[in-house]
Amino acid sequence: MLHKNYSYKIAPIDNTIEGEISVSGAKNSILPIICASLLNDKHTKLYNVPNLNDVNILLKLLEYINVSNRYIVDKEILIIDGFQTNRIEIDIMSSYTREIRYSLLLIGALLGKGVKKIKINLPGGCDFSDRPYDIHLKGFEKMGCSIIQYPQYIDITVKKELRESEIELRFPSVGATENLILGACGVKGVTILNNIAIEPEIIDLINYLRKLNVKIDFISHRRLKIDSKFKKNLNINHRIIPDRIEAISWITLATLTSKKGILIKNIDISHLFAPLLELQKIGIYIEINQNKIFVKQTNYILNSSITSNVYPYLGTDYLPLFAVLLSNANNISTIKDNIYPKRFEYLDELSKMGLRYSQKDGLSTIQGETNYISNHVKATDLRGGFATLLAGIISKKETLIDNAYQIERGYANLIKKMNSIGITITKIDS
DSSP: OOOEEEEEEEEOSOOOOOOEEOOOHHHHHHHHHHEEEEEESSSSOOOOOOOHHHHHHHHHHHHTTTEEEEEEEGEEEEEEOOOOOOSEEEEOOOOGGGGOGGGGHHHHHHHHHHOOOOEEEEOOOOOOOOOOOOHHHHHHHHEEEEEEOOOEEEEEESOOOOOOOOEEOOSOOOOHHHHHHHHHHTTSSSEESOOOOOOOOHHHHHHHHHHOOOOEEEEEETEEEEEOTTOOOEEEEEEEEEEEEHHHHHHHHHHHHHEEEEEESSSSSGGGGHHHHHHHHHHHEEEEEEEEEEEEOOBBBBBOEEOSSSTTOOOOOGHHHHHHHHHBBBOOEEESSSOTTOOOHHHHHHHHHTOOEETTTTEEOSSSSSOOOOEEEEEOSHHHHHHHHHHHHEEEEEEEEEGGGGGGGOOOTTHHHHTTTTTOOEEEOO
16 A cells, blocks of 8 residues: 555744745646556556546556556656456456545446456545546446446446447536546447546546557537548657646646746647636736746735636635635625535634635635634545635644645646745644
8 A cells, every 4th residue: 555644734934935846747747648558458558647646546456457568757757568468357356446436437448449348346445525436337338338336346247239329418427438438449439428527637638549540539529520441559758747737836826826937848738728717816926928827926815706617617626725815705605506516524624724614515714814824634535625725824833734645646847837936834643
């Protein structure tokens, strides 16, 4: 098991916060593309690969099914050997599958590879709300799979061959869209997916698969046609897109702390329209120069009412960051999460540090002008953990955050980046 029992100790700020930070590759892009590499008999070389706990766990799962890889961490390069197999049955009963949500995408990748029977533990990941995976499984059943769910694992069998189908997703789930695209690569014919998610990370996955000569076309805004009849096995190179949520995380930090400003590099502005618009609405001044953003501390943040929705609207992962921002606003604000209405555990942790809020029917009301105080708190999940980290940085005394492992699931080289701009964070055993 990877080491998980550690906490963050955040020292009080006693110097100027300023400098440059480069955004790492996207967590939600690298993980599905690692799974997609199983479709290739030859080498995949990936660039801009973030050094994350979830990435290391997924690579352990690849090794579990005898897929070799070489991760050159300091150069952010990952080389995955071709997955050459004649096995028609694969079990992935490793405990690592329970550590990350993206282990579920191994089902689609193995079906796309031609495996006929898969047995896999139930997935893990952030535990902040009900996150059903029935959309994945119903899609695979439409393709011709027989599925039995047990309390601890899933058993998937392809009756004969995966068949051509048209699948309607009841909700534009990112994970289900990715999984069904991967599974469709094993169909000897055409698959149509309706009501798909269209996040930038899904486009990155599609662009990777197109390099394997999988024919993927948008019929309309959320309708996709996949034809893998002409798929090839090729040595390919692919660069992972920048992490848009990490980018907004650093913008949030600069807004709250940096009088001289922070230059945030390696950003794709086209992926950030919705959160940047919300930041501008609450009075945050942002200087944009191609793939760079410069942000300074904002002394007067305007209150607002924000709501999450599916991309291209404001995503659910941004809400914990906005909660800390709006708690420093001039008046009362509201936050509503339409994707995960119960995803507000992080507010309980922030309340231990001085946040005043109330909640009713999935709507959280945030009081402004919060003076955060240091305390001993925990990271409830990945983004909620970063929210407590922000509060700890702007509090007056030393703060301790347990379960810091959650934060490092999505922020590569976090302590090094923080230290480089003048914030001292120490990792200690819990």
